[in-house]
């Protein structure tokens with residue numbers, strides 16, 4: 332049995348859940364490959380899907396919606412299932428709530444011949460640290476570890492369901508869908524504006540280039556005058572959270588020093604370069 336998990340992760344939470352799943356599958360004697368969708372091309376996706384009998388898709392939830400990168404991946408790179416009996420699971424990671432997070436793209440997947448056999452919503456630490464939306468977040472190791480332990484237990488139960496071929500579905504009910512829509516509707520309306528709200532403070536920026544290198548959408552670029560944006564941000568907050576001097580502004584506001592460093596992944600060894608496209 333071979334499983335392939337395709338994931339997008341802005342700041343490491345979804346990456347961590349994908350690694351956990353892989354460990355659990357391996358421990359049960361099942362081969363599992365996890366791959367960041369930023370690091371794979373269409374031909375390799377097709378090959379990996381062809382070689383696997385169970386496929387997983389994982390992403391962080393943004394306003395009860397999928398990240399734009401994951402939408403594009405599903406629409407253009409993810410192959411059709413033609414009469415095969417491959418099974419699909421979808422998981423999303425979230426701070427608290429998404430309603431139907433793992434089911435948002437059910438119709439698009441169904442159009443390609445895929446049904447969702449298993450779905451899960453995994454709670455992970457909040458990664459939104461922007462000053463303009465001051466949601467509480469933590470970088471306290473103990474608090475993060477407590478959350479990771481709880482989620483690890485949930486992932487274990489989920490992996491057992493997949494291994495034993497017992498369908499487990501979260502987020503598919505009408506109620507989940509309605510609650511998801513309550514968040515997704517306003518989020519989708521605001522998205523064109525929100526994605527234009529990242530700027531770089533030229534006075535603070537040291538031109539280290541890390542934000543450009545790790546941006547998953549190619550939104551940031553550098554020229555002789557400094558670092559600029561193209562207005563195609565997907566809101567993953569990677570540049571904001573990982574800028575070493577907090578020169579990335581959101582809605583014109585710098586990260587407030589008194590909130591401490593921004594969230595930088597669930598475990599110290601996570602670095603966005605692990606999942607970002609290779610330059």
Ligand SMILES: Cc1cc2nc3c(=O)[nH]c(=O)nc-3n(C[C@H](O)[C@H](O)[C@H](O)COP(=O)(O)O)c2cc1C
Pocket residue numbers: 339340341342343344345346390391392393394395396424425426427428429455456457458459514566567568
């Ligand atoms: C723009 C944005 C919107 C978010 N919206 C939600 C949300 O609607 N519900 C929720 O519970 N978490 C929300 N979150 C939190 C993330 O989904 C959560 O921290 C996720 O695990 C991050 O995963 P990653 O580290 O793999 O990028 C949002 C985060 C961002 C950056």
